Amino acid sequence: MLLAIDTSTAQIGLALYDGATVPGELVWQSRAHHTEQLAPALAGLLERVGVTMDSVKALGVAIGPGSFTSLRVGLAFVKGLTLARHLPLIGIPTLDIVAASVPLSDRKLAAVLQAGRGRLAVGWYKPTGSGWQAYGPATTMTAGELEKKIRKPVIVCGELTAEDRHCLARKFKNVRLASPAQCVRRPGVLAEIAWNRWQAGKTDEAASLAPIYLHVAGGLPA
Amino acid sequence: MPILDAHTFEFFSKSPEQTRRLGIRLGALLQPGDLICLQGDLGAGKTTLVQGVARGWGALDEVSSPTFVLVNAYRRPNGTQLSHFDAFRVESLGEAEELDLDALLARGPLLIEWPERVEPILPVERLWAWLEYESEEHRSMRFAAHGTRYESLLDTLRQTIYGAD
Known part of the structure; x- marks a missing residue:
């Protein structure tokens, strides 16, 4: 099973994907409470679907563009899981998820x-x-x-x-x-793209995978 | 209390207690997303004003100077927080940008000390205050509203002060 996490924006998305089905998918809008909500939401999703982290064999994550805090929360969380459980990691540009749907x-x-x-x-x-x-x-x-x-x-x-x-x-x-329903960035789609990349052997290094931040002011002096 | 123009408001405080009271009145009016910039040298009364704002806003946490931690959060029981950012030690705009002020604004109002150091990355709509040391007990303050939200905020603040003082 692959676990996919997207915290690029105010929308948080979680999905489980096994190559044939999407056993669980969760999407909600968070008012900058990503830190507090992400881990409990994952625990809740796993429990509801009836699987444990032991079933998760790979991780997919949206790498932006997106906002500083929210992207950082998702990437730090996923990198922590990758390092602790020795799982392959696949980073997907966030707008690719929108396009794929x-x-x-x-x-x-x-x-x-x-x-x-x-x-x-x-x-x-x-x-x-x-x-x-x-x-x-x-x-x-x-x-x-x-x-x-x-x-x-x-x-x-x-x-x-x-x-x-x-x-x-x-x-x-x-x-x-596109209609509002079609415009939802689905974590299930992220999971599918990440799954295909994983199957093709194209995984990313946790140490070097970096988010694509959106800068608030154009042309900031360094 | 002279009025310079419709979008500016001047206040002359005769004591720290009066500065705090002004802060309480301002704090009571704040909503999530409000940005208040406090420009003034050390000893100009910024921290005293912030103490009042946090109390007026209904914060559970005590106010302290955020110089060493960059951002303090004063929580309210409903889950929102008043963020207090001190830009004094921020080394670059890039570093300030990484603090993600927009995320702080999504969680509640935001107060910034030394805002002139990070001005290019701030939203253009805001309330900007200049605080100045006049004498041992006296401080002068000038507030300028940028944007309709802050014009009405300043109007209401002016009314509450005229009504009370």
């Missing part, structure tokens, strides 16, 4: 998450024979700035507030907005 289309895809202070982190994906493929690094912008960049038909999927949706809907000819 969107059915492939001939349009390009903007995968987004909330970057704080009313901004979005936006990663661009194009359709290929093997699924969505990222091109270019994720950048932060407001929904209004994203709306202005869009000149061709795209799909926008991910964490969007009602205001973001309203703003992007102005480009209704070119923007197809």
